[in-house]
Structures are given as C-alpha cells and as structure tokens.
Amino acid sequence: EVQLVESGGVLEQPGRSLRLSCAASGFTFDDYAMHWVRQAPGKGLEWVSGISWNSGTIGYADSVKGRFIISRDNAKNSLYLQMNSLRAEDTALYYCAKGSDSSGYSTTFDYWGQGTLVTVSS
Amino acid sequence: QSVLTQPPSASGTPGQRVTISCSGSSSNIGSNTVNWYQQLPGTAPKLLIYSNNQRPSGVPDRFSGSKSGTSASLAISGLQSEDEADYYCAAWDDGLIGAVFGGGTQLTVL
Numbered sequence: 001e002v003q004l005v006e007s008g009g010v011l012e013q014p015g016r017s018l019r020l021s022c023a024a025s026g027f028t029f030d031d032y033a034m035h036w037v038r039q040a041p042g043k044g045l046e047w048v049s050g051i052s053w054n055s056g057t058i059g060y061a062d063s064v065k066g067r068f069i070i071s072r073d074n075a076k077n078s079l080y081l082q083m084n085s086l087r088a089e090d091t092a093l094y095y096c097a098k099g100s101d102s103s104g105y106s107t108t109f110d111y112w113g114q115g116t117l118v119t120v121s122s
Numbered sequence: 123q124s125v126l127t128q129p130p131s132a133s134g135t136p137g138q139r140v141t142i143s144c145s146g147s148s149s150n151i152g153s154n155t156v157n158w159y160q161q162l163p164g165t166a167p168k169l170l171i172y173s174n175n176q177r178p179s180g181v182p183d184r185f186s187g188s189k190s191g192t193s194a195s196l197a198i199s200g201l202q203s204e205d206e207a208d209y210y211c212a213a214w215d216d217g218l219i220g221a222v223f224g225g226g227t228q229l230t231v232l
Contacts, residue, residue, distance in 0.1 A: 035221070037167075044124065045159070045167060045210050047221035059220050095166060107157050107212040107221040110178065112166040 002026040002111045004096045009116030016086055020116055022079040022096030027111075030054070030074035033099030035109060036081050038092035038118075048094070049081065052104035059104065063089075086120045093117050125150060126211050126224035133230040139199040142227045144211030146192050150222055154214040156194040158187055161208040161226075170209070171196060198229075206231045 008020040022034070035050040049060045049070040058070055069082040079096055094116050097109035127145040134140040144156065158171035169178050171187035174194065186197045194213075198205055211224040 044208075044226040045161075045212075045223045047212075047223065050221065061220055062218070100172065105214055107154075107214050108169065108172045109157075109159075109167075110169050110172075112168070114166055 002098065004098060004111060004113035006094060006096045006113045006116035009094060009118045011119045011121065012086055013122050014086055014088060014120055018083045018086060018118060020081040020083065020094055020096075020118070022113060024077045024079065024096075024098070027098070029072075029077040031102060033057075033102055033104035033106065034072060034079045035097045035099060035104075036070065036079075037095045037097050037109070037112075038090075039095070039115070040089075040092040043092075046092075047107070050099065050104045051079070053102035057104045083118070086118075088120050090118060091120050124225040125215060125218070125222035126213065128209075128211060128224035128227045130225065131228045131230065133232055134198075134201045135232045136201055136203065138201045139197060140201060140229065141198075142196045142209050142211075142229070144194045144196070144224050146194075146213060146222075148192060149217035150192075150213040150215040151189065151194055152192040153216055156187065156189050157212045158185075158196045159210045159212065161210065163207070167210065201231055203231045205229060 036048040067085045096113040098111040100108035155173045159167040160170040161167045174189040175187045
C-alpha cells in the first residue's frame with residue numbers, strides 16, 4: 001500500500017525558514033517523480049514544486065521560486081521542501097504527491113499524503 | 123486568479139448528469155493532457171481522471187472526461203450524494219514550465 005506521510009509543519013514567523021519532509025513507502029521511490037502541492041485555508045490547490053526521479057529535473061511555481069528548495073533522498077525514500085524567507089501567503093496545508101512517471105513534467109499525481117500545516121504569522 | 127478557469131460551483135439532483143468545464147490556453151490544455159481531482163470535505167485530493175479521459179482503478183464509470191482544443195470537461199452521470207465534493211482540473215503548462223490547476227468547482231447534490 002502506498003503511503004506518504006508529511007511532517008514539519010508548524011507556526012513560524014515571517015522571514016524565517018522551515019523544512020518539510022515526506023516519508024514514502026509501498027512503492028519503488030526512486031522510480032517516480034515527486035511533488036509538493038499546497039492549499040491555503042478555504043482556497044484551491046496550487047502546485048509548488050516537482051522533482052524527477054534522479055533530481056535531474058526540478059521545477060518551481062513562480063510564487064516560491066528563489067525561496068523554496070525541493071530535494072529528495074532516494075536511499076531514505078524521502079522528499080523534502082526547504083522553505084526560506086517565509087511569507088504570510090505561504091500559509092497552507094502542504095501535500096506531498098507521487099507522480100505517475102519519473103520525469104516530473106506531469107500533473108498526474110496518483111497518490112497524496114494527508115498534508116502538513118504551515119502557518120506563517122508574527 | 124488561476125491559469126485554468128472552472129466555474130466556482132455546480133449542482134444537480136440525485137440521478138442527474140452534471141458537467142464541469144475547464145478552460146485553458148495553447149500552452150497548457152492545448153498541448154498537454156488534462157487530469158481531474160476530487161477532494162471530499164476534509165480529505166486529501168484523489169486522482170479521478172488522467173490523460174483526459176482515463177479512469178484509475180476503482181473510479182466508477184459514472185465519471186468521464188473529455189478534451190477539445192484548449193478546453194476540457196468532467197461529466198458525472200447518475201449523480202449520488204457522495205459525489206458532493208470539490209473538483210479540480212490540472213495540466214502542465216509549457217510556458218510556465220510547471221503544473222497549473224483550475225480554481226476548483228464545488229459540486230452540490232441537492
């Protein structure tokens with residue numbers, strides 16, 4: 001059974017940094033691209049970032065480019081999101097999602113975690 | 123303002139057929155496949171339709187998808203109360219070099 005478990009969400013002050021983690025199990029992690037998708041309270045879904053199976057292809061939404069860094073450790077079956085220079089508008093539930101292929105150039109997210117809540121407020 | 127445009131709401135009575143539209147442009151829907159997600163209240167999104175019109179295992183055939191040019195549609199036939207959820211379309215955008223979602227459509231079963 002595929003499982004994605006996010007962690008690391010907390011209440012943090014604007015301008016500070018935070019690192020989210022996603023522990024994956026139930027599939028061959030290094031065969032697939034992985035993504036972060038967020039949902040602000042009461043709002044819709046927003047793709048944040050994606051990474052190919054070997055970290056060779058990485059993409060970011062314009063809203064986080066230059067502030068967030070996605071990475072993965074295939075030996076640990078884990079996905080990460082380093083969030084720097086946090087802003088109030090980064091407040092959201094952050095989902096880890098498995099891509100259906102290895103490339104990262106896809107929006108077919110076939111499994112999702114339950115999300116971890118990031119709140120940015122002073 | 124979402125890159126893909128969906129109606130904010132839709133409704134129908136049990137047994138009816140409803141459709142939800144998703145409008146984009148040549149850089150996203152016009153050149154890439156469309157996926158649809160269902161988000162039941164308080165839960166994570168679930169892949170409902172992929173590659174324009176394919177259903178993952180376990181998704182009832184009441185759900186169907188189509189695409190024409192720069193627009194796509196999700197159709198739900200034989201509407202049931204458990205279909206009450208938010209529905210999102212998504213596509214890769216070659217100009218933005220990233221994934222884009224529609225703003226979501228809240229479906230109410232009357």
